[in-house]
Amino acid sequence: MDASSRTGSVSSPAERARGVDEGTVLSSPAGHPTATGAARALALTAALLVGVNLRPAITSVSTLLDALSHTYGLDPLQRGILGALPIVTFGLAAPLGPLLARRIGVHRALATAMVLLAVALGVRVLASWTLLPGTCLAGIAIMIGATLLPPFLKSLGASGLWVGLSSMSFGVGAALGASLSVPMSRLFGAPSPSLAAWAILAAAAAAAMFAVSPIPAAAASAGSRMRTRIPPSARPTVALVTAVFALQALLYFSVTTWLPLLLVSRGADAAHAGGLLAWFSIIGLIPTLVAPVLARRRGILTWFGPGLGVVMIVGFLWFAFDGSPDAVIVTMLGIVQSAAFGLGMGLIVSLAADAASAAPLSAIAQGVGYAVAGLGSFALGALHDATDGWSAPLIAMAVISAAFSVAVALVIRRSPVSLH
Template sequence: MWVLLALALVSINLRPAITTVAGVMGQLHTSFGMDPNVLSVLGALPVLAFGISAPCGPWLARRLGAGRAVAVALLVLAAALIVRSLVPVLLLPGTFLAGAAIMTASVLVPQIVKANRGTGWWIGLCTMGFGLGAALGAGLVQPLQDLMGGSLAWALAIWAVPALLGAGLIHRAGGGRPDAAGPVPAAGVHPAGAGAVPLRRQRTAWAVTTFFGLQALLYFAITSWLAVFLVSKGLGPGGAAALLAWFSLAGLPASLLAPVLAGRPAVLRIMAPGLGMLVALALLGVLLAPAELQLPMVGILGVVQSAGFGLAMALVVIRSAGPQTAGRLSAMSQGLGFALASLGPLGAGLLHEATGGWEATFFALAGVALLLASAGYFAVSGALVSMESDEPDSRILPAYIGSR
């Protein structure tokens, strides 16, 4: 139970570093002296860091154990949040470092869940923690700024406190025995003599990675630019930031329930491709809806987008034959997936600047959502991913968490 509580708190810490900045993007020019032309780069930086730093989690886990590795990552996150906020010239490198720390912790969550024989509820609570953290970051940054005498820097730096609390709790809980999930080589590499097929040659591994990357691309594109889009619709900055928080808050139940429902094979076969189609429809709904209807439309988008993230995290566990494979597939899917996702904020911003409107951006994102539906179909239709010769044969291992 301590491990589950620790994982939930860790998950809450893995989004505010991004959504706090997204919610105040329009203030960065005056508060930090940032050139407006580099805002697209700022939105893409943490996601780019995700893709580059994915191997750090398995590397640390081999040396410290998964729980201690996550604790170290949260300590680095806390330091990055303080430095980037209080030293304006370090906003960009500090944001990159925060993204690297987030990924180091995030990539180990499925491994710890699998090692502790966690069910779909474990994954659901963790994914809900991601959404709750995102909502708190977006929704509280303005009130915190007011509380701190108008200081945006301190309103951003204060998020180091929950990161320190999370580091202490996961270190205490340990995430299971340090060797519970065994050594975790880099994605695509298998131990000598294991006779396993590398991840790069397993179709299901690539399908899961593509699904993870596309849903992350959509998420970060939306969270980076939704507030700016809503202001163009006639909402004030405060109202736009509130709706950005609502986007994350509305999806909390879906992020909890999606991994649980995915444990049922019949539901999973429909859910995996169906969510992509629903995201496409929801994006077009937000684009076309007038300002007074944005509350329900943004809420619907938040529900289907959060369900997609919950399913992406669940697929890493569900489609893995054991904890060691889950760790490798997590590193591959989140590392390569977030590298792909880094194109989301940048591409969305460039399309908006090139066209002067939002229609091309939203139609392009809807097209990405249809590709997500295709990736979901292939992710659930192939064999389980297996990297270890001592793990049960994927043909006889229960393929779904719900069948345990």
């Protein structure tokens, strides 16, 4: 058996035997046509726009955390809750995506999630008491979108390149949120309008996804078949995919949440810290694109996957014992952590046997993963407060990176699983 069959090529053997042309009509796992070439391209493009919306709500808060603390009178505990709340909400909201898709179809559920996100981004800045509830609502909307993108891509017969582009769109959104939030805050004279402005981007994604709603019939049928039944033989694979996603998410969101404060504590101003956070996302765009493609090649993954964790260990220890806010470290971490996220998304798609399996696998891996990430990020912030420094949290992140390497080394030995 070759590497692509072990790691789950998107095209089924039956499709390849029939010589289906991806530019005209693709078949879903059930054998139903998904979309013509032009309609499929439009649907994939709408998916990219959804992906761009799944990070600005988080990185914009990270870069404005100090300003928001002053504006809304947040104490250290509330500040930590605000930074970690969206990620914790991800874990709690993970089942909602499949449930919503079961009722209205994957594509309409994605559109609804973007409408909800636009509303949440506007509501959370109306008053001090709406900040946390609005952030929680935004987290729910983001999680629905993140959970349903893998089955949506699977139902469209997306190649590894398109899965990579979808993963890369998350990084684009993260970079936009990190780089533009402080300048917009200064332009408006307050952080609140800067946060609310991202609702425009979410509304655009909703309009794009509603525009493609008539075509992806396979996505709707996949949503109607979503069931979470994990056969005993599939449980090790599901557990390992979840572990990989959870560990990379914990590390990624810990950096995006606390990096600006770490840099400011070492002498950087807020704009420079936001710029480095944006660079952290920008430098990772190409690795995020490439990693899902490599996720289908077991031979390369044998060294590439665990190697990401090794480089992260070096980066976090370097940060812990070098007191200067070195852009080289941020660059290195941006490359490998973005690749780790792309790898996690790629494994969800490639290790699901079909679109109906991709939905529950995505919900489990991302739901548990983001819950772990949110709680872990909050714990690292508390560790910083307890030790009055960043060395202990960074050493802890190096240990987590080692666990990530082990999980990747184990998961690349697994075959695709069916969860229905």
